[in-house]
Amino acid sequence: MKYFTLLFFAFFATAHLVIAQDFDEALQLYEEGNFEEAAQIFSELNDDRAVLFTGKSYFGMQNYARANEYLKHVAENSTEANYRQEAAYTIALSHFRMKHYAQSLDQLHDLITGDERGRIRVDSQRFYRQILRYLSAEERFQVLNQTRNTDVAGDVVRSSWDYVSHNEYNALKNAFLNRITDSERYESLREELTREPRVESMQRNYPTPPEGMVYNIGVILPASEERSADMMVPRNLFYGITIAAEEFNSQHSDKKIFLKFKNSHRHADSTANAFRDLVLNGHVDAVIGPLFSEPARSMAELSEKYQVPMFAPLANSDQINLGYNYTYQMNPTFEVHGKRMARHAVQTLGLDTLAVISQKDALGTASARSFRHEAERLGAFISYYIEEDFASFGYDLSDFTKVFTRDPEEISEHNYMRTDGIYAPFTGQAANTLINLLMTDLEVLRSNMVIMGSEEWENTNLSSWQRQNFEVYYTQAFGTEADTSVVNFVRQDFETRFGIEPDQFGKIGYDVGTYLFNQISEAGNPAYLGEVIRASDRYQGLELSIDMNQNRINQSLHIRPLTDPARQRINR
Known part of the structure; x- marks a missing residue:
């Protein structure tokens, strides 16, 4: 009997050691950003910590719905308070990434007002305040309609004063007060929230995004494994966009650009399906593409429907932008x-x-x-x-x-x-x-x-x-007028990353990417992207000059002299 007891404990100790080694291996993969491999190992380990990190791995892959399944299990069933808090906080992050702002704020409010103390509570308080500063007026109305917590609704109104107009503030205040049924509390809140009219500034105060903000940018271009000549244009465009994203990320520690590529296959139907997938499942903030005018027209309709801006890099048809508010053409029509x-x-x-x-x-x-x-x-x-x-x-x-x-x-x-x-x-x-x-x-x-x-x-x-x-x-429409040092810097990046020099389309991709990333960074919240673009100064890129001038079609063109008398007049 003693022999079997010893054998059991030896087997248990060995199994525990193997599990610990597997967890450490998965954790290293997780910390290196290999989320898919990490999730596979974590999901085979049957303890709360492994389930937590399975969810966090899917969060790292931006598969938020799957992540929340694992995280919710830990938040509701784990006996470890630290695991419950970490899971609940990651769920709040996940809801924010999916633009479910009411759910995110409710989750954070529960963590802030709960009995548990520690780092997660402090992080929740900071993230809660950052979201309240981040929301647009429309998003604030959505939160008021969706939140289950009256305190959250009140904080949404209180925090809005510096970011919305006086009329928008009064509308938010009234929408909030309509939720209050107790007459004494109603009067107290009404008195607290009533503000005197103010002189509206011509300059909007754009919000600062929460720390670690990730802007998801979709890219829809034709692609093929065949190295055909007609695939060089979309390939080099994407290379240029990639260089622009990497440059932005290296310059900003508190916010990042994440590119999500979809193959348009050159067809209007496949382009539309790619756009829907990026919006509904990829939670993108903007889309670059497509390449041609015909699929761009069908995508413009979806851009308007889902209110997700699209930036057509080359399409120059005058029919694309008719009546649409979310379609931007970089190539002048x-x-x-x-x-x-x-x-x-x-x-x-x-x-x-x-x-x-x-x-x-x-x-x-x-x-x-x-x-x-x-x-x-x-x-x-x-x-x-x-x-x-x-x-x-x-x-x-x-x-x-x-x-x-x-x-x-x-x-x-x-x-x-x-x-x-x-x-x-x-x-x-x-x-x-x-x-x-x-x-x-x-x-x-x-x-x-x-x-x-x-x-x-x-x-x-x-x-x-x-x-x-x-x-x-x-x-x-296109032509090099950029600073030579910038051109050389991008050329070196291109050669290091892809082994080729940037051609005209690589430079256009870089210009479109850089322009969009800078504008969305200026806006803070992508909801303000249109306003920022309309008011933005002229951008001089490597190959493309962009000046929207209160329009959604690039108005910047070069007037080139073709003959000697024309050059002489321009040089006078």
Whole structure:
């Protein structure tokens, strides 16, 4: 009998040692950030401490619903007070990450007012105050409607004074008082919470996020394991966004950017599904993507529905942003190109009589119409507006361009109007053909008009005579104007991280990421992101200049001189 007793204790001691070793191994994995491996080991160990760390491991993986299952078990059943408190506090963190602010505050309030003392109670008090400072007005109303604790509701109102308008404060106060049924307490609270009207500041006081704030940013781009040429654009965009996130995280110890990637597969349906998953399961604060205009339109609808901002890095269709408040286009639309060139023509060059020529039903049509509208708004006169299907004329422009002759007899006989400049936003496959035909006609006519065009003009082949004698400008959305030291720093990071130099799209990804991360950091709470963007200063990046100027479409463009006379005027 003694032999069996000794054997039992030896087996128990060995098993206990193995469990301890397994726990230590899992804890090391947890501390190294290998949460998935840690969770697998912790979940096989049957004690409260292991269950607690299983939940904390799933919390580290941002699988908050799964984490709360384990944490709730410990919080409700463990005999160890420290484990119960740690589990309850992590549940509060989990609810905050899921934007369940009422549940988070209720959980923290229970820890603060409970009988247990110690570090968790102090941490709960600090986190509770930080959340109260963080909430937007709308989020405060949601908490008032959802909290089970009247004291929490009162704290939400009391803490709101510095962060909401006077009218919003009164609405919050009244919503809170409506919960109070005791007449004596009602009068006491009403007297306490009544504030005198104040002069509203033009500058909003944006909140400071809680310590350790994680901003979840979704990225939706096409991806493939095949190393095809057409996958280089989204790949390098994502590389640039990644470098921007790593740079932000290295500069901020109290808040971090966490990227969540989803493959859009280039299709509108898969893009929409990816967006839903990121919002509903990934709890993202904003999304970068998609790549193309067609899926961007469907994603813009969902962005509006879920009130999660999306930032399209390249899509430049004028149809994406119509009527939407949460869609931001980093690549200026064709309409913006036209408007910006009109301002250059009238305000910078001083031209007051302008013509427009554009291919019918082409992308450049939006630029042409925007140019005309803006030029007329600025007081210029549109002498000729030509919008035709030039293909049906065999691309012969002479019947349209003859009005720009300098021959006095022709002008007198046909009563042609003097024109100072012409805007020709040709796009598509026929762009180079139309540009060359227009330039040839104007050369034959000995025209001295200023010529303005779209981005396609950058790569046109003008003759040496045309380059020396015509004054030609074009708009360009992208172009390097950043500080050389910044460019070199990012290039080194790119080469170290990915083994390649950043191309144009890598730089655009970096610019879009850096711009978004800086704006969301300034806002503190992503609920204020739109306000911050509308009021933000111009951002000059590696490849992209961003100036929303109270809009949701980037208004910043470069006006580039194409010919010698244009360069000479700009350099004066």
